[in-house]
Amino acid sequence: MxxxxxxxxxxxxxxxxxxxxxxxxxxxxxxxxxxxxxxxxxxxxxxxxxxxxxxxxxxxxxxxxxxxxxxxxxxxxxxxxxxxxxxxxxxxxxxxxxxxxxxxxxxxxxxxxxxxxxxxxxxxxxxxxxxxxxxxxxxxxxxxxxxxxxxxxxxxxxxxxxxxxxxxxxxxxxxxxxxxxxxxxxxxxxxxxxxxxxxxxxxxxxxxxxxxxxxxxxxxxxxxxxxxxxxxxAAEFLGIPNLWPARVVAGDGTGAPAVAELGSDGVAGCRVAIDRVKGVEPGTRGIVAVRAERVEVCRDRPGGSGVNVWDGTVEVAAYLGGRVESRIRSSDDLVLRAETKPSLELVAGDPVFVVIPPDAFVWIPTPPS
The missing domain is CATH 3.40.50.300 (P-loop containing nucleotide triphosphate hydrolases)
Known part of the structure; x- marks a missing residue:
């Protein structure tokens, strides 16, 4: 009971x-x-x-x-x-x-x-x-x-x-x-x-x-x-700063990695590989969300597959003791918010590279109208 x-x-x-x-x-x-x-x-x-x-x-x-x-x-x-x-x-x-x-x-x-x-x-x-x-x-x-x-x-x-x-x-x-x-x-x-x-x-x-x-x-x-x-x-209240409208353009709906195109808010054409999209078919619209601590920032171009990698510029870097909260604008005008260690010593104007692992994305379906 x-x-x-x-x-x-x-x-x-x-x-x-x-x-x-x-x-x-x-x-x-x-x-x-x-x-x-x-x-x-x-x-x-x-x-x-x-x-x-x-x-x-x-x-x-x-x-x-x-x-x-x-x-x-x-x-x-x-x-x-x-x-x-x-x-x-x-x-x-x-x-x-x-x-x-x-x-x-x-x-x-x-x-x-x-x-x-x-x-x-x-x-x-x-x-x-x-x-x-x-x-x-x-x-x-x-x-x-x-x-x-x-x-x-x-x-x-x-x-x-x-x-x-x-x-x-x-x-x-x-x-x-x-x-x-x-x-x-x-x-x-x-x-x-x-x-x-x-x-x-x-x-x-x-x-x-x-x-x-x-x-x-x-x-x-x-x-x-x-x-x-x-x-x-829920995403906004629980502190997820990176939220973008998106449309799935490739994937089979089984939960295997899919491709989403970030949409209507000024970043049309930017495509990302995302995991955790089971049951979502191509053409489906929603929101992709990424926590700031899952956004990886580095000064040199990372190796590997090159998936979900952007070059950009630090616009704001706010020191908060054990972490630095940064706002970065990519070369294709995607604005990302990241948390980094102070040892990276980011300051406004620094050129950087940003990586978001496919499993960092959360897919939020658009509610029915």
């Missing part, structure tokens, strides 16, 4: 559909991230799961129990879910112990049980030594750990996270990603996590649900989404 089931769920604000017929099954113990830009509906659906927003259509089941549907709205406190917010929401007038114990106290649990469970939760998040401190005496990262301990101490069926790391500085955010993933592995609870940060989603998730316009754009493991976006939106 799925831990969480969304069936054709809709959430409407007046004339605005914030969530449009969303369906999803989340298995017991999974860590699933809802990823997408601001306004795509990811926080709205999280709040609907928690019971903080009413559904205007469809059904939500938690552990098989119907908690939202036609004529049904189980209140948040009876759904067996806990939520960790972006703003931590720890109470400054309470100690760390008091914050974490709050949910157990309102459930009227015995004092001995409260002490034992709070102790265990604080040990899990690394705050056992801070039990008597007040929230105002803690750093941002420590306050977030308090919020995590408070969420897990009541042993909910489902943990919900609404961009909980977005207020932390970059270094602490990276550290907390790892800690949160490790915590999830130890407690084994089903978790739904909301973020707009694709790096966060890739590091932490068993599966990623990419959302766009109130519905699901694509679902898959981090690797599946990273290596195989199925739409232009």
């Amino acid at each position: 799925a831990s969480l089931t969304l069936q054709d769920v809709g959430v409407q604000y007046g004339d605005v559909a914030a969530v449009r017929g969303m369906s999803l099954d989340v298995e017991e113990g999974e860590f699933v991230t809802l990823l997408g830009p601001s306004g795509c509906g990811k926080t709205t659906i999280l709040r609907a799961i928690a019971g903080l927003e009413p559904c205007t259509g469809g059904q939500i089941r938690i552990g098989g129990e119907l908690v939202a549907g036609p004529g049904v709205h189980v209140p948040p406190e009876k759904r067996g879910v806990n939520m960790v917010f972006q703003t931590y929401a720890v109470w400054p007038h309470m100690s760390v112990f008091g914050n974490v114990a709050f949910g157990l106290k309102i459930r009227r649990r015995p004092r001995s049980e409260i002490r034992a469970k709070v102790k265990d939760a604080l040990e899990l998040v690394g705050l056992a030594a801070f039990s008597d401190r007040y929230a105002t005496q803690l750093s941002g990262g420590q306050q977030q750990r308090v919020a995590l301990a408070r969420a897990i101490v009541t042993e909910p069926r489902l943990l919900l996270f609404d961009e909980p790391l977005s207020n932390l500085d970059a270094g602490l955010r990276e550290q907390m990603r790892v800690e949160l993933r490790e915590l999830h592995s130890r407690i084994g609870k089903t978790a739904i996590y909301v973020t707009h940060d694709q790096s966060e989603a890739m590091v932490m998730s068993d599966r990623v649900v990419l959302m766009n316009g109130g519905d699901i754009e694509q679902v898959g493991t981090p690797r599946e989404l990273y290596e195989g976006p199925r739409t232009r939106f």
